[in-house]
Amino acid sequence: MNFLTNTAVNIDFNPMAFVDNLKYMGVGMLVIFVVIGIIILATKLVNYLFSE
Amino acid sequence: MEILYQNLLAFDRYDLIMIGIGCLLVYLAIVKEMEPSLLLPMGFGTILVNIPFSDALVGPIQELYHAGIANELFPLLLFIGIGAMIDFGPLLTNPKLMLFGAAAQFGIFFTLCMASMFFPDFRDFFSIAIIGAADGPTSIAVANKLGSQYVGAITVAAYSYMALVPVIQPPVIKLLTTKKERMIRMPYEQKSVSKKTRILFPIIITVVASAIIPQATALIGFLMFGNLIRECGVLESLSSTAQNVLANLITIFLGISVAFNMTADKFLQLDTLLIMGLGLVAFIVDTAGGVLFAKFLNLFMKNKVNPMIGAAGISAFPMSGRIVHKMAQEEDPQNFLLMHSIGVNVSGQIASVIAGGIILNIAAKLMGG
Numbered sequence: 025m026n027f028l029t030n031t032a033v034n035i036d037f038n039p040m041a042f043v044d045n046l047k048y049m050g051v052g053m054l055v056i057f058v059v060i061g062i063i064i065l066a067t068k069l070v071n072y073l074f075s076e
Numbered sequence: 077m078e079i080l081y082q083n084l085l086a087f088d089r090y091d092l093i094m095i096g097i098g099c100l101l102v103y104l105a106i107v108k109e110m111e112p113s114l115l116l117p118m119g120f121g122t123i124l125v126n127i128p129f130s131d132a133l134v135g136p137i138q139e140l141y142h143a144g145i146a147n148e149l150f151p152l153l154l155f156i157g158i159g160a161m162i163d164f165g166p167l168l169t170n171p172k173l174m175l176f177g178a179a180a181q182f183g184i185f186f187t188l189c190m191a192s193m194f195f196p197d198f199r200d201f202f203s204i205a206i207i208g209a210a211d212g213p214t215s216i217a218v219a220n221k222l223g224s225q226y227v228g229a230i231t232v233a234a235y236s237y238m239a240l241v242p243v244i245q246p247p248v249i250k251l252l253t254t255k256k257e258r259m260i261r262m263p264y265e266q267k268s269v270s271k272k273t274r275i276l277f278p279i280i281i282t283v284v285a286s287a288i289i290p291q292a293t294a295l296i297g298f299l300m301f302g303n304l305i306r307e308c309g310v311l312e313s314l315s316s317t318a319q320n321v322l323a324n325l326i327t328i329f330l331g332i333s334v335a336f337n338m339t340a341d342k343f344l345q346l347d348t349l350l351i352m353g354l355g356l357v358a359f360i361v362d363t364a365g366g367v368l369f370a371k372f373l374n375l376f377m378k379n380k381v382n383p384m385i386g387a388a389g390i391s392a393f394p395m396s397g398r399i400v401h402k403m404a405q406e407e408d409p410q411n412f413l414l415m416h417s418i419g420v421n422v423s424g425q426i427a428s429v430i431a432g433g434i435i436l437n438i439a440a441k442l443m444g445g
Contacts, residue, residue: 049185
């Protein structure tokens with residue numbers, strides 16, 4: 025049961041992976057703002073239509 | 077006599093370390109009151125599963141894990157309770173606040189890139205990134221759905237940092253804002269929100285989010301189902317049950333069954349320390365993302381927003397909203413940001429679930445599904 029030593033050997037450090045995965049950061053943030061933007065517009069519309 | 081010492085000799089140092097970790101979680105839950113409803117069951121479960129030849133592990137805990145966590149049932153049922161607890165009123169009076177909730181999810185995607193440098197399997201680094209959702213059930217559901225081997229460590233990191241939000245956020249906020257910015261007042265305009273709006277809101281969110289990100293349907297749907305029960309006005313008894321009995325019952329089962337992944341061979345690894353570190357990065361960058369986005373908006377806005385409310389965009393509800401309000405009052409006792417910060421905070425709950433769906437969507441594409 026030499027977990028710590030085994031894992032220490034197994035951790036690979038690949039700094040280029042950060043750059044490779046930046047596209048997911050861009051896509052993720054874009055989609056989240058688009059979805060939230062649509063929800064904001066829909067909420068404003070509902071607020072407008074059913075305001076008391 | 078032989079039976080006695082044979083069982084005792086079966087303990088190795090790794091079992092003892094894990095039992096120590098279990099006791100630490102129980103201590104943090106009881107003495108420090110850090111997310112006690114989850115850390116206590118998880119801590120006690122950790123003790124149970126690390127006793128050699130324990131019939132609790134291959135037995136009730138394993139059964140509970142497969143019945144409620146492996147299929148994401150417990151996190152989703154918990155979302156019904158959380159949805160029933162949330163009042164979206166402050167958000168509905170000012171829907172633009174939702175933008176801060178979106179910005180504060182930046183930590184998730186930044187951590188995704190960070191974690192990818194250490195963990196080659198995308199299922200692992202996507203799962204680690206979701207710690208930044210600052211939402212335990214979302215973290216558990218996403219990590220499980222992706223089949224990450226680090227569900228235990230991710231759950232501990234998510235809940236620990238949620239409890240540590242009052243320690244993590246203030247220094248980051250202070251570092252990124254000036255005293256003058258922290259003193260910006262935001263008048264709160266009391267507006268009434270119609271019952272129709274309150275009822276339509278959870279339905280709209282579910283339809284819009286699910287239509288664009290089908291992988292978020294279960295997460296957002298169960299959250300909003302709970303909110304619809306609350307707001308419909310004809311299910312008081314169900315609303316009360318969801319907020320109290322259901323949420324408490326599921327929390328007990330969730331906590332103790334997460335311990336299935338808290339065995340020495342799965343948890344006692346350097347990877348776990350790395351995941352804890354990346355979780356901290358996620359929370360810090362979430363906070364920074366929200367604050368910096370608010371500062372960016374201020375460049376174009378006539379009525380400036382207090383940039384601190386951006387930090388409340390993380391999903392840790394309601395701690396984050398309260399922290400921002402408290403910090404504003406420390407600078408200016410007459411500055412009341414609570415309604416704004418709570419509005420941003422509940423938007424963070426929605427945005428974090430959407431972010432979880434986006435992560436699952438991207439992962440599905442990578443898996444060819």
